[in-house]
Amino acid sequence: xxxxxxxxxxxxxxxxxxxxxxxxxxxxxxxxxxxxxxxxxxxxxxxxxxxxxxxxxxxxxxxxxxxxxxxxxxxxxxxxxxx
Amino acid sequence: xxxxxxxxxxxxxxxxxxxxxxxxxxxxxxxxxxxxxxxxxxxxxxxxxxxxxxxxxxxxxxxxxxxxxxxxxxxxxxxxxxxxxxxxxxxxxxxxxxxxxxxxxxxxxxxxxxxxxxxxxxxxxxxxxxxxxxxxxxxxxxxxxxxxxxxxxxxxxxxxxxxxxxxxxxxxxxxxxxxxxxxxxxxxxxxxxxxxxxxxxxxxx
Numbered sequence: 001x002x003x004x005x006x007x008x009x010x011x012x013x014x015x016x017x018x019x020x021x022x023x024x025x026x027x028x029x030x031x032x033x034x035x036x037x038x039x040x041x042x043x044x045x046x047x048x049x050x051x052x053x054x055x056x057x058x059x060x061x062x063x064x065x066x067x068x069x070x071x072x073x074x075x076x077x078x079x080x081x082x083x
Numbered sequence: 084x085x086x087x088x089x090x091x092x093x094x095x096x097x098x099x100x101x102x103x104x105x106x107x108x109x110x111x112x113x114x115x116x117x118x119x120x121x122x123x124x125x126x127x128x129x130x131x132x133x134x135x136x137x138x139x140x141x142x143x144x145x146x147x148x149x150x151x152x153x154x155x156x157x158x159x160x161x162x163x164x165x166x167x168x169x170x171x172x173x174x175x176x177x178x179x180x181x182x183x184x185x186x187x188x189x190x191x192x193x194x195x196x197x198x199x200x201x202x203x204x205x206x207x208x209x210x211x212x213x214x215x216x217x218x219x220x221x222x223x224x225x226x227x228x229x230x231x232x233x234x235x236x237x238x239x240x241x242x243x244x245x246x247x248x249x250x251x252x253x254x255x256x257x258x259x260x261x262x263x264x265x266x267x268x269x270x271x272x273x274x275x276x277x278x279x280x281x282x283x284x285x286x287x288x
Contacts (some may be wrong), residue, residue, distance in 0.1 A: 014267040044207045049274040061123040078112035
C-alpha cells in the first residue's frame with residue numbers, strides 16, 4: 001500500500017462501507033480500488049470482516065448467572081427459569 | 084434493544100422506572116430481563132471472562148437500583164445502564180489499561196489516528212465453510228479482546244449492539260467524532276487480525 005496515495009481512502013472507508021459517504025467520495029474510492037489492488041483487498045476484506053461479525057451468534061447470559069443475579073439482588077421470588 | 088412483546092422500548096422503560104421508584108421489585112426483575120443480556124454481552128467483551136463479566140453486571144444492577152433517582156432521562160434507560168456497565172468494567176481494568184487509554188486519547192485528536200493496513204491477503208474468496216467453524220467464531224471474539232477497551236467498547240456498542248453514534252457517544256461520554264474515529268480504527272484493526280489469521284490458516288492447508 002502506497003501510504004501517500006492510499007491514505008485518503010482509509011479516512012473515508014468507514015463512511016463508504018456504511019453508505020454514508022458522499023457520491024463524490026464513493027466515485028473516488030471506486031475509481032481508486034479499480035486501479036489499486038491493495039486497496040481493493042482492504043475494502044473487500046473489511047466488508048467481509050464486518051459481515052462475519054454481524055453473523056456471529058450473540059453470547060447469551062448463562063442461566064446459572066441469571067439465577068445468581070436474582071439471588072444477589074434479593075429478587076429470588078421473581079426468578080423464573082427459562083424453558 | 085428493549086422491546087418485549089412488541090411493546091415500545093420507551094413504554095417499558097417508563098414501567099421499569101416507575102416500578103423501581105415505587106419499590107416494586109417485579110420492576111427490577113423486568114429491568115434484568117430487558118437489559119441483562121445486552122449488558123452481559125458488553126461486560127463479557129470488555130472483561131474477556133465470564134466471572135468478571137458476571138461481577139460487572141451484578142454491580143451495575145446494584146448501582147442502578149440504588150441510584151435510580153439520579154437517572155434524569157436525558158438519555159434512554161439502556162444508554163444509562165450501558166454507561167454504568169462500561170464504568171464498572173473500566174474501574175476493574177483501569178490499572179492495566181492506563182497506558183492504552185492515554186495512547187487512544189492522543190490518537191483521537193490526530194487526523195491520522197488510524198491503523199495503516201499491513202496485511203493484503205485476499206481471504207474473501209476462501210470457501211464459505213472456512214468461515215463457518217467454532218474456531219473462526221472464537222478467533223472473532225478473541226480479536227475483540229485484543230482491542231483496547233476504548234476501541235472494543237465502541238465496536239461492541241455500535242457494530243454488535245446496534246447503538247447509534249449519538250447513543251454510543253452518550254454512553255462513553257465522548258464526542259460523536261471520537262466514536263467515529265474509534266470505530267474506524269477498531270474495524271481496521273480487526274480486519275488486520277483476521278487477515279493474518281486467514282493467511283496463516285491458508286498456509287497451513
